[in-house]
Amino acid sequence: MSKGTWEIGEVSFPLSEAIKISIENIKKRFTRALITALSVTLGIAFMVTLLLMAAIQEQQGKEGAAAYLYWLLFISLMVCGVGITNSMLIAVAERYKEIGTYKTLGALDRHILQLFLLESIVIGGLGGLTGYIGGLIAALAYAAINDAVNAAFIALSSPFSGLAYLGAIPTAFSLFILALTVAMALSLIATLYPAYYAARLNPVEALRYEV
Amino acid sequence: MGVRYEYTVETEDLAKYYKMGTFTVKALDGVNLKIRRGEYVSIMGPSGSGKTTLFNMIGGLDRPTRGKVYIDEVDISKLDAYELAWLRARKIGYIFQTFNLIPVLTALENVMLPMIFAGVPREERIRKAKYLLELVGLGDRINHKPNELSGGQQQRVAIARALANDPAIVLADEPTANLDLHTGLDIINLLRKLNREKGVTIVTATHDLKMIDVSDRIIYLRDGKIERVES
Numbered sequence: 001m002s003k004g005t006w007e008i009g010e011v012s013f014p015l016s017e018a019i020k021i022s023i024e025n026i027k028k029r030f031t032r033a034l035i036t037a038l039s040v041t042l043g044i045a046f047m048v049t050l051l052l053m054a055a056i057q058e059q060q061g062k063e064g065a066a067a068y069l070y071w072l073l074f075i076s077l078m079v080c081g082v083g084i085t086n087s088m089l090i091a092v093a094e095r096y097k098e099i100g101t102y103k104t105l106g107a108l109d110r111h112i113l114q115l116f117l118l119e120s121i122v123i124g125g126l127g128g129l130t131g132y133i134g135g136l137i138a139a140l141a142y143a144a145i146n147d148a149v150n151a152a153f154i155a156l157s158s159p160f161s162g163l164a165y166l167g168a169i170p171t172a173f174s175l176f177i178l179a180l181t182v183a184m185a186l187s188l189i190a191t192l193y194p195a196y197y198a199a200r201l202n203p204v205e206a207l208r209y210e211v
Numbered sequence: 212m213g214v215r216y217e218y219t220v221e222t223e224d225l226a227k228y229y230k231m232g233t234f235t236v237k238a239l240d241g242v243n244l245k246i247r248r249g250e251y252v253s254i255m256g257p258s259g260s261g262k263t264t265l266f267n268m269i270g271g272l273d274r275p276t277r278g279k280v281y282i283d284e285v286d287i288s289k290l291d292a293y294e295l296a297w298l299r300a301r302k303i304g305y306i307f308q309t310f311n312l313i314p315v316l317t318a319l320e321n322v323m324l325p326m327i328f329a330g331v332p333r334e335e336r337i338r339k340a341k342y343l344l345e346l347v348g349l350g351d352r353i354n355h356k357p358n359e360l361s362g363g364q365q366q367r368v369a370i371a372r373a374l375a376n377d378p379a380i381v382l383a384d385e386p387t388a389n390l391d392l393h394t395g396l397d398i399i400n401l402l403r404k405l406n407r408e409k410g411v412t413i414v415t416a417t418h419d420l421k422m423i424d425v426s427d428r429i430i431y432l433r434d435g436k437i438e439r440v441e442s
């Protein structure tokens with residue numbers, strides 16, 4: 001488009017560059033990213049344990065998890081989300097000046113949004129992965145101990161319990177996908193407000209801010 | 212490079228008012244200014260005189276209450292957010308008092324950043340950034356991060372970054388205020404050299420008297436108005 005005497009061209013920010021900068025940002029503040037990811041880890045671990053235990057119990061012909069446990073799961077994921085929002089708001093406040101600088105160099109609002117959302121997806125993915133592993137171990141350990149105790153007290157109570165574990169394998173696989181999806185989506189949704197706030201910052205005010 | 216414009220910056224009756232509760236602060240009040248291509252202009256004035264506000268207006272960071280700003284003969288108050296971003300990437304180079312490098316990026320990556328926004332191909336970005344870092348005397352520091360560089364070196368990276376897209380104008384807001392006397396002088400001489408040899412148009416805001424000696428013109432600002440101009 002032409003304005004007066006010179007042409008206005010494209011403003012670009014390729015995804016590959018944005019991903020690189022987001023990962024550098026996480027590496028720079030790794031401890032905090034780890035703590036944020038840990039809250040995702042705990043929430044996801046709880047989810048995986050609960051769903052996997054329910055699957056194993058159903059395979060053993062017992063009842064699955066009680067309904068109130070699903071409520072508890074929902075609440076714990078909410079708490080986890082609020083923790084992420086809080087942590088990302090701090091990350092934005094810390095980087096006011098940096099955000100102002102990006103804008104003076106030609107960044108659009110959506111480029112700033114992109115940087116923070118990518119960061120949250122990576123953190124969410126990290127938390128989802130560790131949460132899945134943690135939850136899997138916890139569920140298997142619980143089921144194994146439960147069986148051992150049962151076997152000690154009631155002879156022949158569950159002679160084919162090994163089959164129940166095998167039967168839960170498809171659930172464990174689908175839980176892997178679920179854990180990653182929920183973790184990344186949760187982290188992304190929790191970061192929408194902080195990222196939007198960062199993107200809308202007026203460059204003059206952002207630059208004036210002293211940390 | 213296409214058309215050469217006589218005036219890189221022109222302001223017409225430029226004003227910016229801020230509402231502070233019930234009364235109005237006139238940060239800028241009717242500034243008329245013309246800066247020629249290739250000029251080195253210093254803007255002097257006590258704090259609160261409107262220097263930074265003037266910079267923000269010329270740099271397309273803030274909108275005036277009244278009046279106009281022309282960069283290469285285009286009225287930038289009429290540009291939308293997308294066009295302003297393009298203007299900041301291509302037409303304006305900023306140098307700050309606090310350097311403002313991106314801490315997670317190396318010197319080379321910092322200089323490449325404005326070229327990413329401008330859509331310059333990767334090979335060309337690397338070549339140009341290396342050239343600019345050599346130009347400012349940091350050819351051997353290209354892979355260092357800002358926290359591995361001294362204040363003077365960081366400001367040199369910032370100068371290289373400001374020149375990345377061959378802007379119409381470089382705006383330097385108190386570029387020596389956070390540097391010691393000797394380093395500050397080096398930075399001033401570097402800016403002067405770039406102005407003389409590369410024809411870069413430079414506008415600096417300063418209280419630094421060393422800066423005055425090298426300027427083509429000095430504009431004294433007081434209470435949002437031009438008090439006097441010295442050549």
